[in-house]
Amino acid sequence: MKASDVRAKTEDQLREDLEGLKKEQFNLRFQRATGQLENTARVRQIRRDIARIQTILREKRMSDNA
Numbered sequence: 001m002k003a004s005d006v007r008a009k010t011e012d013q014l015r016e017d018l019e020g021l022k023k024e025q026f027n028l029r030f031q032r033a034t035g036q037l038e039n040t041a042r043v044r045q046i047r048r049d050i051a052r053i054q055t056i057l058r059e060k061r062m063s064d065n066a
Contacts, residue, residue: 014057022050025046028042
């Protein structure tokens with residue numbers, strides 16, 4: 001997920017994406033704990049996507065308040 005793609009979305013869409021990513025992160029944690037996780041790089045990718053969305057959501061909120 002690129003930052004330009006994320007910036008093009010509305011806040012509601014970003015919140016939905018964030019919720020979905022957090023659910024996926026939760027499932028990946030369980031898979032890792034049980035030894036079923038095959039794509040270990042996905043954990044890092046999800047974590048970065050979550051951070052990217054949170055950062056852009058904050059930027060949007062700050063620009064609305066200014």
